[in-house]
Amino acid sequence: MDGKIGLEEHFAIPETLQDSAGFLAESVWGELSKRLIDIQEYRLREMDKHGMQMMILSLNAPAVQAIFDKKRANEIAIRANDFLAEQVAKRPDRFQGFAALPMQDPEMATKELTRCIKELGFKGALVNGFSQVDHAENVVYYDAPQYAEFWKVCEQLDAPFYLHPRNPIPSWSQIYAGHPWLMGPTWAFGQETAVHALRLMASGLFDKHPCLKIILGHLGEGLPYSIWRVDNRNGWVNEEKAYPAKRKLGDYFQENFYLTTSGNFRTQSLIDAMLEIGSDRILFSTDWPFENVDHASIWFDQTSISTADRQKIGRTNAIDLFKLKL
Ligand code: MN
Secondary structure, three states: OOOEEEEEEEEOOOOOHHHHOOOOOHHHHHHHHHHHHOOOOHHHHHHHHOOEEEEEEEEOOOHHHHOOOHHHHHHHHHHHHHHHHHHHHHOOOOEEEEEOOOOOOHHHHHHHHHHHHHOOOOOEEEEOOOEEOOOOOOEEOOOOHHHHHHHHHHHHOOOOEEEOOOOOOHHHOHHHOOOHHHOHHHOHHHHHHHHHHHHHHHOOHHHHOOOOOEEEOHHHOOHHHHHHHHHHOOOOOOOOOOOOOOOOHHHHHHHHEEEEOOOOOOHHHHHHHHHHHOHHHEEOOOOOOOOOHHHHHHHHHHOOOOHHHHHHHHHHHHHHHHOOOO
């Protein structure tokens, strides 16, 4: 189909480029780094070839989230966001932006989110999982109480928040010891991000802020397949909930979450996500440049769903969610 819009589509600035090294074979680094740095040429040609009208762009990973020093994290986020705004201004009909945020400091993150939405015209934020604060071992997830004001402002700005994967830090990765192939997109990304999403749901965040919109890539990081069991395990035991949230976690999943097809071009998995969360909350994405626009598009354009659902997932859900003027 023509007119597709993608929203997990990455770029790098020189300061963050090396963060993407090591996920793929050394032999393709030349190609990958070229794809990450390019915005207006190769990328646009790929989009034109495969019926993608727009990419909402975001910085690569883990980038800002892995910069322990708060001040430096803030500087790099601002630099990346300013660069992205310049690139979007060249072709606003083809590119829009998500903010990179220095979540290490909730106050700085709130300020930068506000600047990006109000001054740069960005469509939301994309954050690469937990942040490391002050030193490598201090891992902070965003259900922590210091993010109360950040989430309040995020809801007020009606800014969708894309929770993007990163690898767990080495000292938390014992489950993968001896099996480095499980890291990254193979498995560790999904597990890490799914748990972070469950933490947000269970924290009561969405009771306080029912209009918050969280986006997950990769068709929901496995959650569509597992969310029923999260709420319904040991159904014969009548026990109190062990978390602060008022409702079943599946309720928040259905009301506060959106999923994208990034890097998960599998019809069976898409159908499961549609059955669990509905086609109004699923959006096309590729995960460029780690995945190919042609792989995503050729699959999506012919996958066995209705024409109406293909239009929603491929295009109109994004127009509605981000209030795009196309
Ligand atoms: Mn990605």
